[in-house]
Amino acid sequence: MSLKTRLCYLVISWLSCGLIYIASGFVKGTNWIIPETPIDQFIPFNPQGIWLYLGFYVYIPYTFITVKESLVKRITFAFxxxxxxxxxxxxxxxxxxxxxxxxxxxxxxxxxxxxxxNDTEQNCFPSMHASLITLCLFANWDRKNWIRTITCTSITLLMYYCIIAVRRHVFIDLAAGIVLASLVWLVSGVMLRNSTKPNTSR
Incomplete structure (x- = not known):
C-alpha cells in the first residue's frame, strides 16, 4: 500500500473523529460532572505531562503509516x-x-x-483520546515484532497516565474510552472478515 493511500485513510479517520469532537462543543445543557476515583487522587496533577499527552498527534500518524497493510482498513473502520x-x-x-x-x-x-x-468541555465521557490510542495499540501489536509491541504498549500506558495527570480526563471516562475501543476493534475485525468472505451460495 502506497504512502498516499495510507495518508488518505488517516485523513478519513481523523476527519470523522474531529468533526464529531468539534460538533459536540455546540451541545447545550447540563453537564454530567464525572467524579474522581481513588486512582485519580493517587495520580498527582502535573502540567509537564502535556507533552506526552500531545504525543497523540504523532502516535496516530505513525500507526497509519507503519502498520501492516492488512490492518489499515480495519483501524480506519474502527476510528x-x-x-x-x-x-x-x-x-x-x-x-x-x-x-x-x-x-x-x-x-x-x-x-x-x-x-x-480552547478545548470543549462537554465531551469527556468516553475519552476519545483514550479510545484512539487504544486502537493504535491494537493495530501496532505484533507477536513477531516484540520490540514494536513493547514500545507501543509502554507509550500507550504512559499516555493513559498523562491523560489523568494533566486532568483532561479522569479514570472513569478514560476506562470507558478503553473499553469502547476494545469492543469496536473486535467488532470491526469480525465485520471486515465477513465482508471479504467469498459468497458460496448458489
Missing amino acids: VITACISGVLFFCLPSSIVFPAFKNDGLSASLLAFISE
Whole structure:
C-alpha cells in the first residue's frame, strides 16, 4: 500500500473523529460532572505531562503509516465507528470534569492553559483520546515484532497516565474510552472478515 493511500485513510479517520469532537462543543445543557476515583487522587496533577499527552498527534500518524497493510482498513473502520458511538454519547450525555486551577508559569503550564481554554468541555465521557490510542495499540501489536509491541504498549500506558495527570480526563471516562475501543476493534475485525468472505451460495 502506497504512502498516499495510507495518508488518505488517516485523513478519513481523523476527519470523522474531529468533526464529531468539534460538533459536540455546540451541545447545550447540563453537564454530567464525572467524579474522581481513588486512582485519580493517587495520580498527582502535573502540567509537564502535556507533552506526552500531545504525543497523540504523532502516535496516530505513525500507526497509519507503519502498520501492516492488512490492518489499515480495519483501524480506519474502527476510528469511524468509535467516533460515531462517542458522538451519540457526547450529544445524549454531555459530560465534564472538575478542571483544577493552576499557575500559568512555565512552558508546560502555558501550553496546558492554552489547550484548556480552547478545548470543549462537554465531551469527556468516553475519552476519545483514550479510545484512539487504544486502537493504535491494537493495530501496532505484533507477536513477531516484540520490540514494536513493547514500545507501543509502554507509550500507550504512559499516555493513559498523562491523560489523568494533566486532568483532561479522569479514570472513569478514560476506562470507558478503553473499553469502547476494545469492543469496536473486535467488532470491526469480525465485520471486515465477513465482508471479504467469498459468497458460496448458489
